[in-house]
Amino acid sequence: MATDPTVSLKIRTSLGEYLKRDPAAILISQHLRDDLGLDSMAVIELLYRIEEAFDLQIPDQDLVGLTTVGHVVTYVEKRLGKAPSAAPTKKPAKPSKPKSKKKS
Amino acid sequence: MRSRVVVTGLGIVSPIGIGVGEFWKAALAGQSGISAITSFDPFPMDGYRSKVAGQVRDFAVERFLDNAYGDRVDRYAQFALVAAKEALADSGLQMAKENPHRVGVIVGAGMGGMVMGEREITQLYQHQKPHRVHPNFIPTITLNSASGIVAMAYGAKGPNLTISTACSSSAHALGQALHCIREGRADVVIVVGADASITPLVFAGFCSLRALSSKFNDQPDKASRPFDRLRDGFVMGEGAGALILESAAHAKKRKARVYAEVAGYAATSEAYHMVIPREDGLEVANTMKLALADAGLTPGQVDYINAHATSTSIGDAVEAKAIRQLFKSRADKIAISATKSLIGHTLGAAGAIGGIASVLALHTGQIHPTANYDDPDPACALAGLSRSAQERRVKVAMLNAFGFGSNNAAVVLKQATT
Numbered sequence: 001m002a003t004d005p006t007v008s009l010k011i012r013t014s015l016g017e018y019l020k021r022d023p024a025a026i027l028i029s030q031h032l033r034d035d036l037g038l039d040s041m042a043v044i045e046l047l048y049r050i051e052e053a054f055d056l057q058i059p060d061q062d063l064v065g066l067t068t069v070g071h072v073v074t075y076v077e078k079r080l081g082k083a084p085s086a087a088p089t090k091k092p093a094k095p096s097k098p099k100s101k102k103k104s
Numbered sequence: 105m106r107s108r109v110v111v112t113g114l115g116i117v118s119p120i121g122i123g124v125g126e127f128w129k130a131a132l133a134g135q136s137g138i139s140a141i142t143s144f145d146p147f148p149m150d151g152y153r154s155k156v157a158g159q160v161r162d163f164a165v166e167r168f169l170d171n172a173y174g175d176r177v178d179r180y181a182q183f184a185l186v187a188a189k190e191a192l193a194d195s196g197l198q199m200a201k202e203n204p205h206r207v208g209v210i211v212g213a214g215m216g217g218m219v220m221g222e223r224e225i226t227q228l229y230q231h232q233k234p235h236r237v238h239p240n241f242i243p244t245i246t247l248n249s250a251s252g253i254v255a256m257a258y259g260a261k262g263p264n265l266t267i268s269t270a271c272s273s274s275a276h277a278l279g280q281a282l283h284c285i286r287e288g289r290a291d292v293v294i295v296v297g298a299d300a301s302i303t304p305l306v307f308a309g310f311c312s313l314r315a316l317s318s319k320f321n322d323q324p325d326k327a328s329r330p331f332d333r334l335r336d337g338f339v340m341g342e343g344a345g346a347l348i349l350e351s352a353a354h355a356k357k358r359k360a361r362v363y364a365e366v367a368g369y370a371a372t373s374e375a376y377h378m379v380i381p382r383e384d385g386l387e388v389a390n391t392m393k394l395a396l397a398d399a400g401l402t403p404g405q406v407d408y409i410n411a412h413a414t415s416t417s418i419g420d421a422v423e424a425k426a427i428r429q430l431f432k433s434r435a436d437k438i439a440i441s442a443t444k445s446l447i448g449h450t451l452g453a454a455g456a457i458g459g460i461a462s463v464l465a466l467h468t469g470q471i472h473p474t475a476n477y478d479d480p481d482p483a484c485a486l487a488g489l490s491r492s493a494q495e496r497r498v499k500v501a502m503l504n505a506f507g508f509g510s511n512n513a514a515v516v517l518k519q520a521t522t
Binding site: 020041044045048051052057 | 235236239240
């Protein structure tokens with residue numbers, strides 16, 4: 001999977017901090033619940049961190065598809081307009097925000 | 105026949121020590137845990153009338169717990185977890201051998217998760233970004249977060265309750281635990297009192313109430329001085345106390361070391377004023393009387409009182425008056441001490457911490473000093489108060505706790521008989 005290394009690293013670092021694990025040991029293929037042990041509340045907390053890190057707002061309807069680390073990375077890339085061939089499968093919930101200058 | 109209830113384990117997080125050994129040694133030495141609040145980052149203390157508090161310094165929950173339960177709760181609930189852990193270890197109770205549905209948790213907390221509470225509220229109002237409110241905000245500030253997390257940490261599936269009656273919260277938690285075990289609804293109850301709200305907004309609120317000491321900002325260890333003529337308000341503290349209560353039969357069966365018996369309890373309301381006690385002391389006296397009756401004891405049998413004694417002008421005088429009314433000539437023979445003189449007023453934790461001091465008085469015959477009782481106020485002089493530690497045989501102890509909202513609690517503890 002062609003993923004942006006910056007986005008991927010940032011997400012895995014977020015996960016690593018949350019789970020108190022080495023980000024390098026977190027794989028893109030891992031399932032958030034089955035492999036990493038995140039319950040539904042933990043997924044919500046993780047996404048909260050990711051919203052902060054990328055200055056995004058993730059609408060409720062987008063949560064359903066985010067079940068693996070890879071899903072989250074692809075989703076964020078898509079939202080940031082970085083994916084090489086991001087064919088959106090659903091209508092964006094809102095117009096994408098201008099990229100923030102805020103340091104995360 | 106109703107079950108007798110005993111105390112088999114103690115745990116504490118306090119401004120003068122984390123752990124009962126450290127706390128008690130410091131308490132007997134009259135060591136003060138009151139110090140200057142240097143800052144409420146990001147803003148300074150300049151605007152505050154009072155600038156001192158009983159702070160638990162350098163507390164990092166991961167130093168005390170080998171699990172992640174402390175990570176997602178507020179400071180007060182972290183204190184509760186640490187105190188409960190010590191108390192359980194001290195009691196020798198092994199949850200793996202217990203029927204989890206017979207082990208309850210009752211926590212007293214006055215303010216709850218104010219660290220996160222204040223932060224999130226401030227950020228929301230400043231930045232107006234509702235989607236940036238932390239997802240853990242509600243579970244954290246909900247006042248039963250401590251009773252919930254303690255139960256989760258130890259698999260206690262019995263009654264799980266939070267008592268919030270301001271400054272008397274955990275005295276009522278002790279009393280409710282007594283009822284719970286007496287009535288046969290649990291064999292064991294982990295009782296905790298916890299609060300950690302030395303936070304910019306709560307502290308400002310108590311300042312605005314003119315409830316806090318402000319004359320001793322330059323001498324923090326002198327600020328909390330219950331029953332002394334120069335007292336000018338209470339000093340905020342923070343911490344947690346935990347006591348393992350269990351039925352005497354259950355303790356006997358597992359050959360537990362028994363510290364003391366919880367013999368009686370009374371809860372009343374003065375139905376008078378949100379923050380001012382009735383000056384005649386009648387309701388306080390009545391509360392102590394009812395607790396003694398519940399214990400099947402008389403005023404003449406009381407040897408020690410752990411006074412509520414917050415160091416406010418009116419509160420201490422009313423309590424002293426009530427003690428005189430009820431105990432009459434015996435009032436001067438009873439040893440009395442004010443734990444808040446050492447650590448400040450830990451709000452929801454105060455009843456449990458006073459309870460620990462009472463249990464240790466019964467168990468060791470030592471009574472900790474009342475710091476800064478330098479110039480006895482004639483309005484509340486009692487001969488049993490002392491700036492020094494006292495050694496006495498204590499067979500019966502009374503724990504007083506009174507809270508905003510016009511509520512009173514009294515708990516009677518006594519030496520355990522086998």
